[in-house]
Amino acid sequence: MHKKSPRIAVDAMGGDYGLSEVVPGAVNAAKQGIPVILTGDEYMIRSELDKLDTGSCDIEVVHASQIVTMEDKPSEALRKKKDSSIQVACRLVRDGHADGVVSAGNSGATVACGMFTIGRIKGVLRPGMAGILPTEKSPMVLIDVGANVDCKPEHLFQYGLMADVLAKDVLGIENPKVGLLTIGEEEGKGNSLVRTSYEMLRKSSLNFVGNIEGRDIFTGDVDVAVCDGFVGNVALKLSEGLAKSLSSILKGELKRDLVSKIGAMLAMKAFKRFARLVDKSEYGGAPVLGLNGIALVCHGKADSRAIERAIEMASKFVENDAVTHLKEGLAEHSNMTVMHSCDS
Structure with missing residues (x-):
């Protein structure tokens, strides 16, 4: 029997x-066979759809009369804008009409709507936002990047x-290597939060490789880096800024003289591969983990490619039954979490 594609x-x-x-x-994601529901002002959405070749794409439009702006506080967005496009999207997941949510809007409001509308997995203390970053070898996960x-x-x-x-x-990594992001590789380095977290991770069934430093993130030697949202957000924004600055510096140097310009032309394919590797749109968005469904937060400046990739990632998350696997992993270690919560 043909498995039904997730609806996002x-x-x-x-x-x-x-x-x-x-x-x-x-629309581009729908052309790949992923059913999509667009929430927002129906007239404006359909006007935009009329400009595009949608063919036989499975695209539904659900009207929402309100918009959450970047200036809105998450709590106010929940209370005062119950018919916002993000709340309507989350309710579709809660009610079983959709399997996941993608938004490039207010990230705090998206996380809040995910928590209070879609709901948390039983036992999850706080959902975390996971960034997916390029490395020298393969993509890796940085969590948390700003939710907490x-x-x-x-x-x-x-x-x-x-x-x-x-x-x-x-990401298809069979046995991910998990590291704890801190200020030194040696056991015992870092503040009390890191030291206690180290002991909990060490006693788990995870493939925990110990402490890692910021310089280790992009080597590809770890597949998951764990930290609080303050550290993670700084690391994420630093990496985005560095990639952008390096690209600008490189372009400037390659235009400096004739020899550099000729070299740039000969290496054009390599430069394009590099640009794609550091392009934040390549990985779509940051999944919010710990919800009874998948929610992806895209960068505010997400272009159509980033939106398409985010929808693809959300679909893959659902297809691989990741929520069930999250529940299983949390249940396996529930005693450790409960014991530590009681101790603290």
């Missing part, structure tokens, strides 16, 4: 570029468990 709800009103990038990205800036050891422990599943089910 897309917040059409989110992101700096709005409909002009979100809708084409969703004040964490306890049990939160970091659960992040490691959940990111392990993401690395297996979405």
Whole structure:
């Protein structure tokens, strides 16, 4: 029997570029066979769809009368904008009409809607946002990248468990190597949060390789790096800024003289491969792990390609039954989390 493709709800009103990038990205994903539901102003969405070749794509439009802006506080977005495009998308997942959500809008509101509308997996203390970064060898997972800036050891422990599943089910890594991001490789390095988290991760069934430093993230020697959301967000934004600056510096140097220009022309294919590797749109968005469904938060400046890739990632997450695997991993280690919560 042919397995039904996951249906992904897309917040059409989110992101700096709005409909002009979100809708084409969703259409491109639908052309790959992924059913899509676009939530937002129906008239505006259909006007955008009319500009595109949708063919026989499975695309549904569900009207939402409100928009959550980047200035809205997550709590206010929940209370005052119950008919916003992101809330409507999350309700579709909660009610079983969709299997996942993708939004390039207000990330705090997306996480909040995910928690309070879709709901958390039983036993999850706090959902975590996972960034997927390029390395010298293969993509890796950095968690948390901003959902929670004040964490306890049990939160970091659960992040490691959940990111392990993401690395297996979405990135296809058989036995992910999990590291704890801190200020030194030696055991005992770091603050009390890191030291206690280290002991919990060491006693787990994860392939825990110990502490790692910031310089280790991009070597590809670990598949998952665990940290609190403050550290993770700084690391993520630093990597994005560095990639952009390096690209600008490289372009400037290659235009400096005739010999450099000739060299650049000869190495053009290599430069294009490099540009794709460091392009944040290559990995779509940051999955919010720990929900009873998948929610992906895209960069505010996400283009159509990033939206398409995010929808593809959400679909893969559902197809591989990652939520069930998350539940299994958390259940296997539930005693450790409960014991530590009682101790603290």
